[in-house]
Amino acid sequence: MMNDSIKKSVLNVPSHTELRRQVISTRRVSVVGGKLLSNVSTRSSGAGARVYKNGVWGFSSIGNPDDDGIKAILKSAGENALLLDSRKPKNRGPLTNASSFEFTEKRPFQETNQKQLIDFARALDSYISEKYPSLTSRSVVISADCIEKELITSEGTFSFQLFPRVYVVVVMSDEANDGENIELFDILGGGEGYFTDYYCDPSELYPAVDRLYTELQQKREGVFPDAGEKLCIIDSSISGMVAHEAVGHTVEADLVLAGSVAATSLGMQVASPLISLTDFANTAFGKKAPLPVYVDDEGTPCRDAVIIKDGVLTGYMNNLESAMHFGMEPCGNARAYAFVDEPLIRMRNTAIHPGKDKLEDMIASVDNGYYLTKTQNGQADTTGEFMFGITMGYEIKNGKLGKALRDTTISGVAFNMLKTVDMLSDGVSWDFAGYCGKKQPMPVGMGGPALRCRVNIGGR
Amino acid sequence: MEMQKLKDAALYAVDKLLEEGADEAQSSAAEGRTEEFNVDAGEFSLIRSVFSSSIGLKAIKDKKKGTTAVNSLDKDDIDDAAKECVQAAISGAEDDAVCIAEKETNMDFRDGVLEGNKEKFFDSIIKFIDDVKKDYPQIMLEQVIANYSYGKHVFANSNGVLFSEEDGSYSISVMYSAHDGDKTTSFNYFDVETLDPGADIMELGMTRTMFERAVAELDAKPFEGKFVGTAVLSPICLTELISVITGSFCGDIALIEGTSPWKNLLGEKVASDSFTLKVIPNDSRIICGEKITAEGYKSENYDVIENGVLRSFCLTQYGANRTGLNRSPSTSGSVEVKAGGESLDEIIAKIDRGILVCRFSGGEPASNGDFSGVAKNSFLIENGKISRPLTETMISGNFAAMLKQVEGISRETLQDGGCVLPYAAFGGVTVSGGAQAE
Numbered sequence: 001m002m003n004d005s006i007k008k009s010v011l012n013v014p015s016h017t018e019l020r021r022q023v024i025s026t027r028r029v030s031v032v033g034g035k036l037l038s039n040v041s042t043r044s045s046g047a048g049a050r051v052y053k054n055g056v057w058g059f060s061s062i063g064n065p066d067d068d069g070i071k072a073i074l075k076s077a078g079e080n081a082l083l084l085d086s087r088k089p090k091n092r093g094p095l096t097n098a099s100s101f102e103f104t105e106k107r108p109f110q111e112t113n114q115k116q117l118i119d120f121a122r123a124l125d126s127y128i129s130e131k132y133p134s135l136t137s138r139s140v141v142i143s144a145d146c147i148e149k150e151l152i153t154s155e156g157t158f159s160f161q162l163f164p165r166v167y168v169v170v171v172m173s174d175e176a177n178d179g180e181n182i183e184l185f186d187i188l189g190g191g192e193g194y195f196t197d198y199y200c201d202p203s204e205l206y207p208a209v210d211r212l213y214t215e216l217q218q219k220r221e222g223v224f225p226d227a228g229e230k231l232c233i234i235d236s237s238i239s240g241m242v243a244h245e246a247v248g249h250t251v252e253a254d255l256v257l258a259g260s261v262a263a264t265s266l267g268m269q270v271a272s273p274l275i276s277l278t279d280f281a282n283t284a285f286g287k288k289a290p291l292p293v294y295v296d297d298e299g300t301p302c303r304d305a306v307i308i309k310d311g312v313l314t315g316y317m318n319n320l321e322s323a324m325h326f327g328m329e330p331c332g333n334a335r336a337y338a339f340v341d342e343p344l345i346r347m348r349n350t351a352i353h354p355g356k357d358k359l360e361d362m363i364a365s366v367d368n369g370y371y372l373t374k375t376q377n378g379q380a381d382t383t384g385e386f387m388f389g390i391t392m393g394y395e396i397k398n399g400k401l402g403k404a405l406r407d408t409t410i411s412g413v414a415f416n417m418l419k420t421v422d423m424l425s426d427g428v429s430w431d432f433a434g435y436c437g438k439k440q441p442m443p444v445g446m447g448g449p450a451l452r453c454r455v456n457i458g459g460r
Numbered sequence: 461m462e463m464q465k466l467k468d469a470a471l472y473a474v475d476k477l478l479e480e481g482a483d484e485a486q487s488s489a490a491e492g493r494t495e496e497f498n499v500d501a502g503e504f505s506l507i508r509s510v511f512s513s514s515i516g517l518k519a520i521k522d523k524k525k526g527t528t529a530v531n532s533l534d535k536d537d538i539d540d541a542a543k544e545c546v547q548a549a550i551s552g553a554e555d556d557a558v559c560i561a562e563k564e565t566n567m568d569f570r571d572g573v574l575e576g577n578k579e580k581f582f583d584s585i586i587k588f589i590d591d592v593k594k595d596y597p598q599i600m601l602e603q604v605i606a607n608y609s610y611g612k613h614v615f616a617n618s619n620g621v622l623f624s625e626e627d628g629s630y631s632i633s634v635m636y637s638a639h640d641g642d643k644t645t646s647f648n649y650f651d652v653e654t655l656d657p658g659a660d661i662m663e664l665g666m667t668r669t670m671f672e673r674a675v676a677e678l679d680a681k682p683f684e685g686k687f688v689g690t691a692v693l694s695p696i697c698l699t700e701l702i703s704v705i706t707g708s709f710c711g712d713i714a715l716i717e718g719t720s721p722w723k724n725l726l727g728e729k730v731a732s733d734s735f736t737l738k739v740i741p742n743d744s745r746i747i748c749g750e751k752i753t754a755e756g757y758k759s760e761n762y763d764v765i766e767n768g769v770l771r772s773f774c775l776t777q778y779g780a781n782r783t784g785l786n787r788s789p790s791t792s793g794s795v796e797v798k799a800g801g802e803s804l805d806e807i808i809a810k811i812d813r814g815i816l817v818c819r820f821s822g823g824e825p826a827s828n829g830d831f832s833g834v835a836k837n838s839f840l841i842e843n844g845k846i847s848r849p850l851t852e853t854m855i856s857g858n859f860a861a862m863l864k865q866v867e868g869i870s871r872e873t874l875q876d877g878g879c880v881l882p883y884a885a886f887g888g889v890t891v892s893g894g895a896q897a898e
Contacts, residue, residue, distance in 0.1 A: 015493070040527045114544075
C-alpha cells in the first residue's frame with residue numbers, strides 16, 4: 001500500500017496527476033489431448049504515473065519500485081508532459097476531476113492453488129476422453145487471473161480495487177460427414193471472483209460438456225448458409241457482441257473525436273425504438289454486473305453510461321478530457337490494463353436491454369432464416385461496420401429449427417442493422433470471459449437479449 | 461543493469477530451480493526501456509516512458525513441466541518464483557515430450573540501435589504528422605504510436621545453453637481513415653520499423669500507397685449480388701493467410717491434435733508452383749529479427765513452402781517430440797513470400813472479375829482453412845481494371861484450396877522491417893453482398 005510520503009508527493013503536484021500501483025497475477029492450465037500443455041503462473045507488479053499539462057500527458061512506469069522509484073516515475077512523467085507541451089502545445093488549460101473520495105475493496109485477495117486447477121482440468125478431460133473417445137481432439141483450459149489496483153490522484157481520491165476472474169473453456173473437434181475437421185468450444189461457468197467461488201466438483205460441468213458434444217454432432221451434419229442478407233435470430237449469448245463491438249466502440253469518445261459514425265449521430269434515431277443500450281458500471285438489471293468497476297483510473301467514481309435510449313443515441317463513453325470537450329458528465333470509463341499502461345476510454349459491462357418476447361415465439365416467427373447461437377470473435381469499424389465469427393447456429397424453416405450450420409461470419413452496419421430489430425427476448429445473457437483489444441487488453445463484460453433482425457451472413 | 465549482471469541473474473535462476481529439485485531448468489531474463497509518442501485524432505496526446513525487467517522460469521521434474529514469470533530480477537523474487545515453478549511442475553502431469561534445448565554454441569548477439577535518439581525521432585514524427593496534413597488532407601490519423609525500444613535478453617538452461625542478445629529499433633504503428641464531408645472510410649492500419657531516427661516515415665513501407673487508396677475509398681458503395689472470382693490480397697492482408705499456414709496448417713497444436721489438413725503432406729505439393737514461403741529472421745531486410753528461439757536454440761532461416769512443395773512444418777522441439785517430426789529452425793514471425801515477375805497492374809489486367817482485398821475482418825478460420833469475413837478497404841476488379849471501391853462486401857473460401865489456385869504474385873513487395881510480402885492473386889473466392897434495410 002502507498003505510504004504517506006508517496007501520497008504527499010502526489011497531492012503536492014499542481015497539475016492533475018495519477019499514481020497507480022498494480023499487481024496482475026495469472027494462472028493458466030491447459031490439457032490438450034490428455035497432456036498438460038500449459039502449466040503457467042505469472043506475477044507482474046509495479047507503478048505507473050501520469051501527469052497532465054495544458055492538454056497533453058506524460059506517463060512513466062517502473063516495476064516493483066521503492067519510494068525513490070515512485071518519485072522517479074512521477075518526475076519522469078512530469079518531464080514527458082513538459083516536453084510535449086513545449087513542442088506541441090495545445091494550451092487547453094487545467095484538467096480537474098471534481099470528485100475527491102475514498103473507495104476500498106473489502107474482500108481480501110485469495111491465492112489460487114495451481115494444483116487444484118490442474119487436477120480439475122485433468123478430471124474434466126478424463127470425463128470427455130472416456131465418454132467421447134471418437135473425438136479427433138479435445139482440450140480443457142482453465143484461466144484464473146486477478147488485477148489489484150491502488151490509485152491516488154492529485155485531487156485526493158484514493159481507491160483500492162480487486163478484479164479477479166476465472167473460467168473454464170472446453171474445446172472439442174470431430175470429423176464432419178464430408179471429412180473436414182470441425183470444432184466447437186464453450187465457456188463453462190465461472191465469472192468475477194476466484195476458482196472456488198464457482199468450481200468445486202468437475203462433475204457439475206458434465207451436463208454442459210454433454211450439451212457441447214451434442215451440438216458438435218449436429219454441426220458434423222451441418223450446412224453452409226446461403227450468403228446474403230437474411231432474417232436472423234441472434235441469440236442472447238451473442239448479442240453482447242453487438243453491444244460491445246458493433247455499437248460500443250463507435251461511441252468511445254476518443255474514436256468519436258477521430259471521426260467515428262457516432263460523431264454526427266448524437267440525438268438521432270440510430271436504432272429501433274425497442275433498443276436501449278447502457279455501459280453498466282457495477283450493477284445491471286438489479287444484479288451485480290459481471291465485471292464490476294467502482295472507480296476508474298482517473299479517479300472518477302463509476303456510474304452507468306446510457307448510450308442509446310429507445311433507439312436514440314444519447315451519449316458517449318468518456319474520460320475526463322473528452323467529457324469536458326463534449327460537455328458530458330464522465331462516468332468512469334478511463335481504464336488502464338497494467339501498471340505500464342495509461343488509462344484509455346474503455347467499456348465495462350455493455351448491454352442491450354431486454355424486451356418482452358419469448359425466444360420460442362421469435363424463432364416461430366421466421367419463415368426462412370437462421371438462429372445464431374455461438375460466436376468466437378468480433379471486430380468493428382469506426383464506420384459501424386461489424387463482423388462476428390459464428391461457430392454454431394441453425395437454419396430456421398417455416399418457424400422451426402432445421403439443420404445446424406458450419407462456421408460462418410455475419411456482418412452489417414450497426415445503426416442500420418439495429419433499425420431492423422423488431423423483436424427482443426425477455427432474458428439477458430452475459431459474457432465475461434473476453435478481452436477487448438485497444439492498444440491494451442482489458443477484461444470486459446457484454447450482454448443482451450435475443451434479437452430478431454436482418455444481417456449479412458457469409459456462405460461458402 | 462550490465463549484461464553480465466543479467467547473465468548472472470539468469471544463471472542464478474537456473475541454479476535455484478535445480479536446488480529446489482528440478483531435473484532440468486531454464487530461465488529467460490530480460491530488461492528494457494521504451495520511449496513512446498502517441499498521437500490521437502491527429503494531435504499529439506502523450507509521451508510514455510516504460511522501464512521493464514522480467515524473468516521467465518521453466519522447471520522439469522519427473523517429466524512434468526511448470527512455468528512461472530515475474531517482473532523482477534531481485535534474488536528474493538527469483539527464489540520465490542523458482543520455488544513456485546518447481547511446485548507447479550511437481551503438481552503437473554507426466555509428458556515424455558517436455559524438454560529443454562540441447563547445448564549448441566553459446567553466442568552473444570547485438571543488433572540495431574543501442575542508444576535511441578528521442579529528440580531526432582520526435583522531429584521525424586512531427587514531420588510525418590505535418591506531411592500527412594499537407595499531402596493527404598482527407599486522412600485522419602486516428603492513432604499513431606511511435607516508439608524507440610531497447611532491450612537486453614539472456615537465455616540460460618541446465619544443459620549449459622547461454623545466449624545473450626541486445627537490440628534496439630524504432631517502430632511506428634498508424635491507424636487511419638479518410639473523411640470528406642459526410643463521407644468516411646473504414647479504418648486501416650500499418651506498422652513499419654526502422655533503424656534511422658531521422659527516417660522520412662512517409663516514404664517507409666507502403667505508406668503513400670495506403671493513404672492514396674484510403675482517399676479513393678471515400679466513394680465506396682455496397683456490393684450487391686454474388687460471384688466466384690479472383691481475390692488479390694494486399695501484402696498486409698496476405699499475413700492473414702500466412703498465419704493460417706504457420707498456425708492451423710503447420711503449427712504445434714494443429715499437428716499434435718491432428719487437425720491440420722497438411723499433416724501427411726510433408727514433401728508434397730500444397731500450393732501452386734509460384735508460391736514460396738520462407739521464415740527469415742536473419743535476413744538483412746528484417747530489423748532486429750529473432751536471434752534465439754522461444755526454447756533456446758539459435759534462430760535460423762528456413763523454407764516452409766518452396767515452389768508449392770511443403771518443405772517444413774513450424775514446430776517447436778516440444779511439438780517435434782510429440783509428433784515425431786523435425787523441429788523448425790526458428791519461432792520467428794518474420795516471413796517472406798517470394799516475389800513474382802509481374803506488376804500488380806499486370807496481374808489485375810488478367811482478371812475478369814475479382815476483388816482487391818486490402819484488409820480482412822473475419823472470424824477465426826476453421827482448422828481446415830474455411831474462412832468468411834468482410835473485405836475491408838477493398839476494390840472491385842472488372843474486365844482487367846479496378847472499377848470501384850467497396851463496402852459491406854463479404855468474401856469466403858478455403859485457404860488450402862486458394863493456395864492451389866495462385867493466379868499471380870507481384871514483383872512489388874512490402875518491406876516494413878518485419879516481413880517481405882508481395883501482392884498475391886488467388887482464384888476460387890466467393891464475393892457476396894446485400895443492401896442493408898433502411
